[in-house]
Amino acid sequence: MKRGFLKKGSVLWLIVLIGALLLFGCDSTLLGKDDSNDGTNGGTTGGTTGGAADSVAGIWLKVFSSPYFDYDGPASSAVAEAMIMDIQGTAYTLIFYYNVEQVGGNRGTLTLSDGKLQLAVADEWNSSNYWVQAAPNTKLEFPYTISGDTLTLTVGSEQIPLTKTTFTQPNAFVGTWKAGPQTMVFYADGTFTFSDAAYIPPRTESGNWDASGTTSGYLRKVSTKINGNNAYEGALAPYTVIDSNNIEITFKTIPETKGIATRQ
Known part of the structure; x- marks a missing residue:
């Protein structure tokens, strides 16, 4: 069933920590206008008039x-x-x-x-x-x-x-994580850096990150620099914190494929 959404960006994502790990992708699209709906859909609370409430x-x-x-x-x-x-x-x-x-x-x-x-x-x-x-x-x-x-x-x-979901920078993520030639550093201020030594020269990324839980939830990231160039690539990945040194991250959902990031 088509929902009448507007503007599709092309699919792109990159960056998995080798062997199955951290993903880094793209973001955004929006709902189309439907003038046939009068808004009487019966929720608990309606809207206010003017401004963003x-x-x-x-x-x-x-x-x-x-x-x-x-x-x-x-x-x-x-x-x-x-x-x-x-x-x-x-x-x-x-x-x-x-x-x-x-x-x-x-x-x-x-x-x-x-x-x-x-x-x-x-x-x-x-x-x-x-x-x-x-x-x-x-x-x-x-x-x-x-x-x-x-x-x-x-x-x-x-x-x-x-x-409504709270995204923060859980301590469980803060630090340096590695898999094969790929390294990710999550900082407590909500920024990250990434490098992949499998590329020549190494691929680098930086941007912003947050996560929706201390033990499990969704890791959200946006790469704003890729190899020094401006970018806007986002990803939303389910995760489970196994222990203080290992996090299981789903880097593909179709079919479901998971990998382990190990703290350095």
Whole structure:
């Protein structure tokens, strides 16, 4: 079933710690406008009028089970198995992921009015794995409700519940991790560096990271520099902390493939 989503970025992800490890991919895409829905989808709490309300601030996560979430791209359909909507003040970023990789997205500003999220899209994620300016006056809106930690978006006739999720920098991740020629350093300030000596010269990346739990959850990263060049590649990977020196990370979900990162 097509959900009428807008703008699909090309699929790209890279960086697994050899033998099965850390992934690093791409981010973002967004819901299409559906004027046929009057917003009376019956959630616990409706929207306020004007501005971005505190009620929708935060990071909202949805993981889809099979069948996954189909949305329309510019030339063909795309599939997402997870989405994150990150709302901070009046700014939002909406990202779609498939097989751990970022596959599309957009970002801009958000306001609330009459039970609808109104999105003014400033940038879209493109096939070069970076943000490009959206067409002028690209605006989207869709009904929403909030009940506790659940934000429910209505897209056409379908309701999509997202769970408010806290992402931090758990101490369990902070430090240096290695597998084969690949090394990842997670810093407590939310930045990371990565190098892969299997490349000549070695491939390098840096950017930002966070995770959703101390023992298990989702590792989220965005590479903002790759081999010294500006980039925007994101990934969302399930993980389990085995002990203080080993973390199991899912670097592919279809089929599920896991690897172990070892602390140095």
